[in-house]
Amino acid sequence: MSTTGITAPAGFTAAALTAGIKPSGNPDMAVVVNNGPEFNAAAVFTRNRVVASPVKLSRKAIEDGQIHAVIFNAGNANACNGSQGDKDAAETQQRIADLLGVQPTDVGVCSTGLIGELLPMDKIRAGVDKLVPALGDNGSAAAEAIMTTDLVKKETLVKGAGWTLGGMGKGVGMMSPSLATMLVCLTTDASATPEMLDTALRAASKVTFDTLDIDGSTSTNDTVFLLASGASGVTPSQEELNAAVLEASEDIARQMQADAEGVTKRVVVTVEGTSTDEQALNAARTLARDNLFKCAMFGSDPNWGRVLAAVGMADADMDPDHISVYFNDQPVCIDTTGAPGAREVDLSGPDIDVLVNLGVEGPGRATVRTTDLSHDYVHINSAYSS
Amino acid sequence: MSTTGITAPAGFTAAALTAGIKPSGNPDMAVVVNNGPEFNAAAVFTRNRVVASPVKLSRKAIEDGQIHAVIFNAGNANACNGSQGDKDAAETQQRIADLLGVQPTDVGVCSTGLIGELLPMDKIRAGVDKLVPALGDNGSAAAEAIMTTDLVKKETLVKGAGWTLGGMGKGVGMMSPSLATMLVCLTTDASATPEMLDTALRAASKVTFDTLDIDGSTSTNDTVFLLASGASGVTPSQEELNAAVLEASEDIARQMQADAEGVTKRVVVTVEGTSTDEQALNAARTLARDNLFKCAMFGSDPNWGRVLAAVGMADADMDPDHISVYFNDQPVCIDTTGAPGAREVDLSGPDIDVLVNLGVEGPGRATVRTTDLSHDYVHINSAYSS
Incomplete structure (x- = not known):
């Protein structure tokens, strides 16, 4: 057997x-x-x-x-x-x-x-x-x-x-x-x-x-x-x-x-600090689907500004002046402002954890697994009727 | 002056x-x-x-x-x-x-x-x-x-x-x-x-x-x-x-x-056959943001199946059995079924018009301008804090 x-x-x-x-x-x-x-x-x-x-x-x-x-x-x-x-x-x-x-x-x-x-x-x-x-x-x-x-x-x-x-x-x-x-x-x-x-x-x-x-x-x-x-x-x-x-x-x-089309990074996005799990999921999905964020992940680029720009459009309760972002447990943005050393965070490994706190008192929390957006993703999906 | x-x-x-x-x-x-x-x-x-x-x-x-x-x-x-x-x-x-x-x-x-x-x-x-x-x-x-x-x-x-x-x-x-x-x-x-x-x-x-x-x-x-x-x-x-x-x-x-990051195709998406302009806009946006569709456009691939898969997720009234799709005025899908010659439609030029009729009696109509998803888009947006 x-x-x-x-x-x-x-x-x-x-x-x-x-x-x-x-x-x-x-x-x-x-x-x-x-x-x-x-x-x-x-x-x-x-x-x-x-x-x-x-x-x-x-x-x-x-x-x-x-x-x-x-x-x-x-x-x-x-x-x-x-x-x-x-x-x-x-x-x-x-x-x-x-x-x-x-x-x-x-x-x-x-x-x-x-x-x-x-x-x-x-x-x-x-x-x-x-x-x-x-x-x-x-x-x-x-x-x-x-x-x-x-x-x-x-x-x-x-x-x-x-x-x-x-x-x-x-x-x-x-x-x-x-x-x-x-x-x-x-x-x-x-x-x-x-x-x-x-x-x-x-x-x-x-x-x-x-x-x-x-x-x-x-x-x-x-x-x-x-x-x-x-x-x-x-x-x-x-x-x-x-x-x-x-x-x-x-x-x-x-x-x-791990086997997703063209993947070079496994990215786990967790959102908290919002009113409900559903709102947290909305924000996590919005970020996980943002091509600029996904391209930054492909480039191992700790470009937290793209995280803010993406979640700012999500259907979720948030305090726009008190959003925090962590890459691999390191703070890169606190209260919607860059943290010291944020640009030097090393994202060269294959796994990147992103934690976003939307700054609102509330139990909402959700996690979405995504990947980077790579040259290979475009290549695989642009070949004729692949 | x-x-x-x-x-x-x-x-x-x-x-x-x-x-x-x-x-x-x-x-x-x-x-x-x-x-x-x-x-x-x-x-x-x-x-x-x-x-x-x-x-x-x-x-x-x-x-x-x-x-x-x-x-x-x-x-x-x-x-x-x-x-x-x-x-x-x-x-x-x-x-x-x-x-x-x-x-x-x-x-x-x-x-x-x-x-x-x-x-x-x-x-x-x-x-x-x-x-x-x-x-x-x-x-x-x-x-x-x-x-x-x-x-x-x-x-x-x-x-x-x-x-x-x-x-x-x-x-x-x-x-x-x-x-x-x-x-x-x-x-x-x-x-x-x-x-x-x-x-x-x-x-x-x-x-x-x-x-x-x-x-x-x-x-x-x-x-x-x-x-x-x-x-x-x-x-x-x-x-x-x-x-x-x-x-x-x-x-x-x-x-x-025309100057969008990495663009090789200018894609105009029009949706009709739904109840309201707002619904048509929802569907047009959903399609215009779908990476698989955008990769197909980059590849000049008349892969209308991806159009159906994308609009099927849109918040718009539709008849799932009577959706039609036209690429550059040529029918590629009628009543949610492939049209003869659909795979041979030539999309090699720089401009692609996509018309989707969602199959519902109604005045809803909207147009969204987008681009393909190219290698260069990924390249431009993955460079360190580009």
């Missing part, structure tokens, strides 16, 4: 193969199957109002809290393809369901890749047919097959008392860039109701995937599944489940941040 | 010189003086809540609708410098007022450059003293002295019936990047009340400077002044004044867009 990933927990098998969707010839289809005895599940999806055909199907599939399998393809998002896209996603779902002997509505569907190209259904059909006989302890192969612009595959494993929770993910943004959609599948052999799973997944997503913000762009295809087989026979408490799902989500989110 | 710029209208003189604030040794101080007989004026300022010391002074100065002169420096924003910053701005204002024999509150003050460095007051004082004897037909020299990362100076002239309106500007954003603050000064020899000037300036700014969005970043120092000398003896109608101020503002805004 795998030591990490989606097939490490008992009750799960997976398969992956090259169907020929990616021009690179790399693996591009995968399936994860829950072999039971339980089939409880939860999922969260993109908040974009333009959603891909597979997201529409997966949203319906999760309604009853039961999922037997999730099928993935990379290299084509099957988004903005009209009714033909809906038909192609449904045919894929029906075909794998028939082969597994389950209902189509028991199968989740995830796609990632270019928007606006029809799925090559001949390749998809052939791929589906070959996936089922190949099912086994292939979590790592599945993690590799769902990659797009990812440079490394992303897997995790969290151990509970007598149960485990594994996972895989791909992508590089806040439910995220259009050609680097975030897809995550978490699996556990714990026994848990759909409600428990939903509670744990929503709580974890809120502080991990939802606060990972590479470029402010949100995909049409983002999906996170959590599947529970109950094969361990152990029922954790809600708190234990929450903790494991949070730990696994944090691990996958960190791996995404 | 100049054929363009701020000293082309009757009643205005200007001076510019090198005070030594810019490390480059280029000219970095300027003043424009209204010699009357009238001194009516209007101004608009940054919406950032963190504002520079000169903005605080200029806001007070414009309260009575009377401005005799505006003094400019480039190379230092005098922002986030605490009470010393306020004192330095006030001393500059007082010194030039004394030399001109006017009240300090008759002088506007504009600074642009690095945030968080104290003004070199010895250089400023010497500069002020030399400016006044040098006053003359020097509008172009003033336009050059206020440049920071601008590559070219920006001037305009609009002719009315017996009166003229001139202008200069610098900067490259939507009231705009922190080190490329937008400063504009418009001058006219028309006779117009402060109320007429205010009406004309606000109407023009709303559809020109306010909808120029290079990177979503908003400076602490953005300022637009409109000064009227009445020297022509002609009083235009409000409509004539509006038209002239709009034409001059459009001209300056276009020059800023």
Whole structure:
């Protein structure tokens, strides 16, 4: 059994193969199957109002809290393809369901890749047919097959008392860039109701995937599944489940941040000194999305003036004369005025922590993980229909 | 008399010189003086809540609708410098007022450059003293002295019936990047009340400077002044004044867009098919700020999927199944589905028009001018405290 990933927990098998969707010839289809005895599940999806055909199907599939399998393809998002896209996603779902002997509505569907190209259904059909006989302890192969612009595959494993929770993910943004959609599948052999799973997944997503913000762009295809087989026979408490799902989500989110398109710096932005957590999150996101700030981070430049200029536009309570900024715990701006030595702070390392206090008495606090804006980000995302 | 710029209208003189604030040794101080007989004026300022010391002074100065002169420096924003910053701005204002024999509150003050460095007051004082004897037909020299990362100076002239309106500007954003603050000064020899000037300036700014969005970043120092000398003896109608101020503002805004940091493409985004102009503006801004879209424009890539992914996140009424996109008047997406030949649309030229119809019956329509996101943008903005 795998030591990490989606097939490490008992009750799960997976398969992956090259169907020929990616021009690179790399693996591009995968399936994860829950072999039971339980089939409880939860999922969260993109908040974009333009959603891909597979997201529409997966949203319906999760309604009853039961999922037997999730099928993935990379290299084509099957988004903005009209009714033909809906038909192609449904045919894929029906075909794998028939082969597994389950209902189509028991199968989740995830796609990632270019928007606006029809799925090559001949390749998809052939791929589906070959996936089922190949099912086994292939979590790592599945993690590799769902990659797009990812440079490394992303897997995790969290151990509970007598149960485990594994996972895989791909992508590089806040439910995220259009050609680097975030897809995550978490699996556990714990026994848990759909409600428990939903509670744990929503709580974890809120502080991990939802606060990972590479470029402010949100995909049409983002999906996170959590599947529970109950094969361990152990029922954790809600708190234990929450903790494991949070730990696994944090691990996958960190791996995404580290592999983000063109990243040279991992930047953690924390905002406090404002009225509510939501306001703190607004300000942290505003800063994390500010291109001038992100360029300064790329240049290892402790240019705190850009932090002030960015947060000054945020929808958050603040005292404009009493804002403080710290880079890697060193004060660079106190009461909206430069601190001694601010220009000499060394930001040459790969990790930069930014703490902003907006100067208002209040419990609001939030953290967003982002990256710098580099030459490579522009290069990766300006190549023709990359 | 100049054929363009701020000293082309009757009643205005200007001076510019090198005070030594810019490390480059280029000219970095300027003043424009209204010699009357009238001194009516209007101004608009940054919406950032963190504002520079000169903005605080200029806001007070414009309260009575009377401005005799505006003094400019480039190379230092005098922002986030605490009470010393306020004192330095006030001393500059007082010194030039004394030399001109006017009240300090008759002088506007504009600074642009690095945030968080104290003004070199010895250089400023010497500069002020030399400016006044040098006053003359020097509008172009003033336009050059206020440049920071601008590559070219920006001037305009609009002719009315017996009166003229001139202008200069610098900067490259939507009231705009922190080190490329937008400063504009418009001058006219028309006779117009402060109320007429205010009406004309606000109407023009709303559809020109306010909808120029290079990177979503908003400076602490953005300022637009409109000064009227009445020297022509002609009083235009409000409509004539509006038209002239709009034409001059459009001209300056276009020059800023063309000279934006690292620009290789001028991109005009228009959104329609939504309920209100405000919603259309939200969607146009969301698209204009989307880095993935901007990178695609840099790559001349007709990747309309990124347009859909971006507008799907906008706060605007839309029908997610009936969104249409046109690049340079060619349909690339109809009813949220790719149009034939969409991938072959030629975007290799320097100008790209993007029209998005959100598919809802409604009069909402708005246009935003932006640019691509290029290697040079990252380069310019990642150099140490550039």
